[in-house]
Amino acid sequence: MAGRVEGKIAFITGGGSGMGREHARLMAEEGASVIVSDVNEEGGRETVSMINGKGGQGLFINFDVASEAAWQAAVNQAVSTFGRVDILVNNAGIFMMKMMADTTEADLDRMLNINVKGVFYGCKHILPAMQKAGGGSIINISSIYGVIGAPAASAYQASKGAVRILTKSVAVEYAPFNIRANSIHPGVIRTPMTKDLMATADSEKAILASTILRRAAEPREVAYPVLFLASSESSYITGAEIMVDGGYTTV
């Protein structure tokens, strides 16, 4: 049985750990060749080793998504290696827990540079490659914090809200080119980014307070929705938001 993204070329940012690694691995298990990017070279190379070790095809590119020039070079490298890109998962991002009054200009710049410009440049430079390939699917990882309010995460919330709506803009602009764009909104997922928030049973319980499934998700539980949106099974879904939050935003 052929994989669900057999023969596709997928580009995944922040693939060196956590959710990004899982997205890359599942995509490879389902037949895609995967370009893994990260600023964490060791993690990124390890993900690619895992993919290659299972008979898949992976390429690691070390670059900073906040740099437009670096994005352009990375897309050029991907296209010269594989000839095209069919799937982009803008997963790279940072988290910052600070009240608005405590957020410095440098904090805000760093947040917007990585979480917003990183996604914007990714779309901007992959889109011509997808147009040439005759279509594609872009999956931007936003957050439930791009949908509802939360305390002490104002810069993160601003960035994830931007990703949520920027995705719809891409969907509308590039629908005529057979390119779909959707956002995924994870709730509490067990990753390196969130491990401090779940360091104790008490802190885990507090952060899960309104998650109706009363548990954190494993990264693979987000990787499957990503695969679904990447594949042709979601051919009529574009500009949409998929909440993967165990019901956090349901109550």
Add this chain to the structure above:
Amino acid sequence: MAGRVEGKIAFVTGGGSGMGREHALLLAEHGATLIVSDVNEAGGRETVSMINGKGGQGLFIKFDVAKEAEWKAAVDQAMTSFGRVDILVNNAGILIMKTTQDTSSEELDRMLDINVKGVFYGCKHILPAMQKAGGGSIVNISSIAGIIGMAGAAAYQAAKGAVRILTKSVAVEYAPFNIRANSIHPGVIRTPMTQDFLVNEKTEKAFLGTTILKRPAEPREVSYPVLFLASSESSYITGAEIVVDGGYTTM
């Protein structure tokens, strides 16, 4: 390779034509045993023949989803035949295109009886079976008309809005029992229900409204999202809304 819902027992209402038939066929292709219900006996039996003809296992039950006693009897029959139910797709529904002031009390009653009570009773009577089975997944078919305003579909909108929020109520109440509940919101799909609106290019263009993909969907494009929500691949998704509308509600 095992199917994505291998060995599961799935109950699909309105399975005699259009989207419901396609949901039943795809779930069966992925290894589920199907209970297909419809008031249209010929259509329902034909769907089951198609399933059985491909080596699947299907059972047709003719009943009216608007009648609670019939729901109860149907669930009893399903339990007697298969021992449990893991997946419920509340797909049966009708469309009435009338403005608020032209909608008679009989029309409103008929709409709410089938599209709201039919879904409510389905959840109500399947839930104990799912609790006994240790969990389950309910997929309620709402509509984009349950999210945004449209002209001339007042009763339908009320009904689909009810389904949208009723689904969240089930998700919250039954999360402790490992039962997930989500709604799907199709846009313009090519089915017997919509064929009058898609008879020629001009009506099709008008009916497509702001669909950014500029085409109606085939039923299978909704069945894949149903399969995704029915399977364990969506294990962290509950109380959510999946909009399958080619970007209709994106702008």
